[in-house]
Amino acid sequence: MFILKGDSHVFKKNKKMIMLLITVMVMSIWLAACGSKPAENGTAAGENNTATETETQTEAPAERTLTDAMGHEVKIPANLERIIASYLEDNLVTLGVKPVAQWSVANGIQEYLQKDLDGIPTIAFDLPFEAVASFNPDLIIIGSESVVEGEKYAQYSKIAPTYVLGDEINSDWRKALLKIGEILNKGDEAQKALDDYEVKATEIKEKINTVTGGTKSAAAIWLVSGKFFIVSDNVSSGEVMYKELGLAEPEVVKEISAKATGNWSSISLEKLAEMDVDYLFFVNSDEGTGSEALKDPVWQSIPAVKNGNLFEFTRSSSWLYSGVQANLQIMEDIQNSIVK
Numbered sequence: 001m002f003i004l005k006g007d008s009h010v011f012k013k014n015k016k017m018i019m020l021l022i023t024v025m026v027m028s029i030w031l032a033a034c035g036s037k038p039a040e041n042g043t044a045a046g047e048n049n050t051a052t053e054t055e056t057q058t059e060a061p062a063e064r065t066l067t068d069a070m071g072h073e074v075k076i077p078a079n080l081e082r083i084i085a086s087y088l089e090d091n092l093v094t095l096g097v098k099p100v101a102q103w104s105v106a107n108g109i110q111e112y113l114q115k116d117l118d119g120i121p122t123i124a125f126d127l128p129f130e131a132v133a134s135f136n137p138d139l140i141i142i143g144s145e146s147v148v149e150g151e152k153y154a155q156y157s158k159i160a161p162t163y164v165l166g167d168e169i170n171s172d173w174r175k176a177l178l179k180i181g182e183i184l185n186k187g188d189e190a191q192k193a194l195d196d197y198e199v200k201a202t203e204i205k206e207k208i209n210t211v212t213g214g215t216k217s218a219a220a221i222w223l224v225s226g227k228f229f230i231v232s233d234n235v236s237s238g239e240v241m242y243k244e245l246g247l248a249e250p251e252v253v254k255e256i257s258a259k260a261t262g263n264w265s266s267i268s269l270e271k272l273a274e275m276d277v278d279y280l281f282f283v284n285s286d287e288g289t290g291s292e293a294l295k296d297p298v299w300q301s302i303p304a305v306k307n308g309n310l311f312e313f314t315r316s317s318s319w320l321y322s323g324v325q326a327n328l329q330i331m332e333d334i335q336n337s338i339v340k
Helices: 007-033 045-057 089-094 112-117 129-134 154-161 171-185 185-214 237-243 251-259 268-276 324-338
Strands: 064-067 073-074 104-107 122-123 139-142 162-164 218-224 225-231 264-266 281-283 311-314
Touching: 073 162, 089 112, 089 171, 089 324, 112 324, 122 129, 129 154, 139 154, 139 171, 154 162, 162 185, 171 185, 171 281, 171 324, 185 324, 218 237, 225 237, 225 251, 225 268, 237 324, 281 324, 311 324
Parallel strands: 104 122, 139 162, 218 281, 281 311
Antiparallel strands: 064 073, 218 225, 225 264
16 A cells, blocks of 8 residues: 555644544533432432422421310311301401301391402301311311300310300401411411501591591490490491591490490480480391381481481491401491591
């Protein structure tokens, strides 16, 4: 075979290139092997970092143990889906939670909440065990200790974890909202709802004061089955009128509130006539059934009635209840009534 003079130079040059390529390939394989060195837990280092990040992002809520007002240690499930909190639904709605069943009595439900609870099945106010069990709840929240007196708590807790707020908390809607927020792991939402509520109450109070000058009095009465009741000054619509909006409290309301044993106290028509009040807010549960009491001359003699400052609401209104939802609706009713 003949070799030309220039072929030797080319061959030597190609040989150097081949050796360089082999060296690069060996280095690449070595670096790849180092990069895939197993981590201490047996997973590749890169994979371990990814797994840790994913676990952090998708960490599921954990079961918590809370102690209720009666000293019960209650295990709160991690993922709550079926809650029964009878007569505490205002708080649930405020927190964006729908119960599996809602409170009811023979003559109705909390109609003012039905925008959010429409279609939710009802359960009797006394929470029969069989009815509670039929809804297969994963948590039961009870307001008052009296509801679970005797062996009742044991019965309910066999159905589902049962948390009792206790009378001290249950009687104060703000405390009840915060506690339920804690139970449902929605404490921040509960506090924000209260903060927003205070802002709204201040706005409405300022608008009302432009009309009343901060001196006009008000009272709320309720007609049911031909009998009149008047609200106490520190609960429900009484708290809204006197504490939140600064309307003046008539002496009659002060007297009855001092002796009250419930939110609403019976009052005679004659006693109502003694009340020289500027604004009278009237919840008429007898609407459509005659309301004979309203035809009585004594009723017609009440100053607010004579002066056209009687504002009537149906039983579907929120005036008989308490909570963020109820109170805000009451405030709006008052504002719409007297601020023209």
